[in-house]
Amino acid sequence: MDNQKRLDDMMPREIVQALDEYIIGQEEAKKLIAVAIRNRVRRKRLSDEMKAEVTPKNIIMIGPTGVGKTEIARRIARLANAPFIKVEATKYTEVGYVGRDVESMVRDLMGASVSLVREEMFRKNESLVDERIEERLLDLIIPAINEEKKENDVQVIDVRNSMRNLLRSGALDDREVEMVVPQSVKVSGVGVFGAPGAEGMDIGNIFEDINNMFSNSNRAKKKKVSVKRAREILREDELDKLVDNDKVIEEARTRCEEMGIIFIDEIDKIASKGSTNNADVSREGVQRDILPIVEGTKVSTKWGVIDTTNILFIAAGAFSISKPSDLIPELQGRFPLRVELKDLTSEDFYRILVEPSNAIVKQYKALLETEGVTLDFTDEALHHIADIAEKANTSADNIGARRLHTVMEKLLENLSFSADEKKGERVEITADYVDSELGDIVENQDLTRYIL
Ligand SMILES: Nc1ncnc2c1ncn2[C@@H]1O[C@H](COP(=O)(O)OP(=O)(O)OP(=O)(O)O)[C@@H](O)[C@H]1O
Numbered sequence: 001m002d003n004q005k006r007l008d009d010m011m012p013r014e015i016v017q018a019l020d021e022y023i024i025g026q027e028e029a030k031k032l033i034a035v036a037i038r039n040r041v042r043r044k045r046l047s048d049e050m051k052a053e054v055t056p057k058n059i060i061m062i063g064p065t066g067v068g069k070t071e072i073a074r075r076i077a078r079l080a081n082a083p084f085i086k087v088e089a090t091k092y093t094e095v096g097y098v099g100r101d102v103e104s105m106v107r108d109l110m111g112a113s114v115s116l117v118r119e120e121m122f123r124k125n126e127s128l129v130d131e132r133i134e135e136r137l138l139d140l141i142i143p144a145i146n147e148e149k150k151e152n153d154v155q156v157i158d159v160r161n162s163m164r165n166l167l168r169s170g171a172l173d174d175r176e177v178e179m180v181v182p183q184s185v186k187v188s189g190v191g192v193f194g195a196p197g198a199e200g201m202d203i204g205n206i207f208e209d210i211n212n213m214f215s216n217s218n219r220a221k222k223k224k225v226s227v228k229r230a231r232e233i234l235r236e237d238e239l240d241k242l243v244d245n246d247k248v249i250e251e252a253r254t255r256c257e258e259m260g261i262i263f264i265d266e267i268d269k270i271a272s273k274g275s276t277n278n279a280d281v282s283r284e285g286v287q288r289d290i291l292p293i294v295e296g297t298k299v300s301t302k303w304g305v306i307d308t309t310n311i312l313f314i315a316a317g318a319f320s321i322s323k324p325s326d327l328i329p330e331l332q333g334r335f336p337l338r339v340e341l342k343d344l345t346s347e348d349f350y351r352i353l354v355e356p357s358n359a360i361v362k363q364y365k366a367l368l369e370t371e372g373v374t375l376d377f378t379d380e381a382l383h384h385i386a387d388i389a390e391k392a393n394t395s396a397d398n399i400g401a402r403r404l405h406t407v408m409e410k411l412l413e414n415l416s417f418s419a420d421e422k423k424g425e426r427v428e429i430t431a432d433y434v435d436s437e438l439g440d441i442v443e444n445q446d447l448t449r450y451i452l
């Protein structure tokens with residue numbers, strides 16, 4: 001993540017390459033999104049006058065279920081440095097009604113941006129913070145040594161060094177030390193540091209807060225805590241000293257306004273077809289509420305006012321019942337780029353099984369490896385599985401690549417169940433094995449419907 005390029009430094013080709021690692025096919029959609037992201041950077045470089053003329057081009061991805069719409073969005077989000085949120089259009093209600101108003105998506109994006117920037121600053125300073133924490137922990141473990149001795153007394157230096165090694169090995173984690181625990185170790189605005197164990201830390205702090213609320217004594221008091229807990233408290237403290245909140249918010253706001261991406265899933269579910277029953281009217285209301293945000297408006301958040309003009313919106317939907325033209329015309333106009341995702345073929349399925357970094361076959365291999373079973377697939381078997389998935393999608397409902405999961409589960413059911421008896425063995429899945437496990441089901445349409 002750290003040495004990764006910023007999304008805004010990536011050329012469209014690089015963005016597509018990065019997506020290729022996880023998403024098979026759908027070249028057109030990948031290209032269009034990459035260009036949209038890059039165009040935002042290009043626009044930023046224009047003169048103010050010109051800039052005002054060029055509006056960001058938002059995208060609608062249309063395509064059947066399970067072909068990669070959400071997956072593309074999810075991977076864009078991981079590409080780095082761009083605040084990103086994914087929301088579901090159906091979760092919002094029209095302004096004036098009880099429920100989530102659409103402006104909250106901008107607040108959420110800013111929230112995501114704040115934690116992103118905080119995390120970055122944290123990572124930048126991580127080694128420095130770790131160093132300081134270590135010194136302070138040593139002070140707690142070996143108290144009452146003055147600064148002068150720490151630097152000059154050979155014996156003291158020796159003791160500290162050997163303690164430092166123990167500390168690093170984790171051997172002292174359960175030892176208790178006495179330290180001043182601040183009344184409330186400040187929990188950051190959003191509370192996401194992305195650091196391992198951060199969630200647990202926050203909960204710990206909440207209990208701490210509650211304890212202190214009832215103890216009603218002076219602001220900070222000395223307490224016995226484990227070295228492990230002391231490390232967490234010191235980390236929060238060091239971070240607070242190091243990370244300048246105003247700076248975080250300022251950077252987060254710029255990042256949110258200039259690089260933010262909001263992915264609106266299930267947009268087809270708020271498109272209605274001319275009828276005027278109550279549900280449709282309120283869906284139309286949500287569409288109207290979305291308009292100004294997409295167009296460019298100012299939304300106030302607890303971190304200040306956010307201008308939405310340059311935020312990129314990517315909407316997606318299956319549009320199996322409604323069509324993009326069932327959206328209110330104004331909204332259609334704000335999403336000028338349309339791209340259709342294709343149905344996946346047997347050949348795509350084969351590639352999805354083996355190619356992506358998180359490929360399904362790799363997942364199953366890893367799972368069985370934990371039981372000491374080495375799982376292998378012949379190429380023929382993999383093609384056979386892909387064919388079966390395609391056939392099942394045709395004869396039963398078309399659920400896209402999700403079908404691969406149901407097929408693989410069924411295929412490996414017996415093996416998964418008895419993996420303990422095969423410890424140390426290598427199991428090869430051949431086309432014959434696939435036939436023996438799935439043949440009957442594939443032959444029988446009713447079975448396919450229920451089982452795969
Ligand atoms: N083109 C693809 N390449 C690799 N994996 C894919 C592809 N399409 C789908 N998948 C896999 O199938 C799963 C479902 O895909 P995804 O969530 O993108 O569906 P979707 O298009 O958003 O469908 P829905 O309309 O139901 O939301 C993903 O988790 C992913 O692993």
Ligand SMILES: [Mg+2]
Nearest residue numbers: 069070071265
């Ligand atoms: Mg989806």
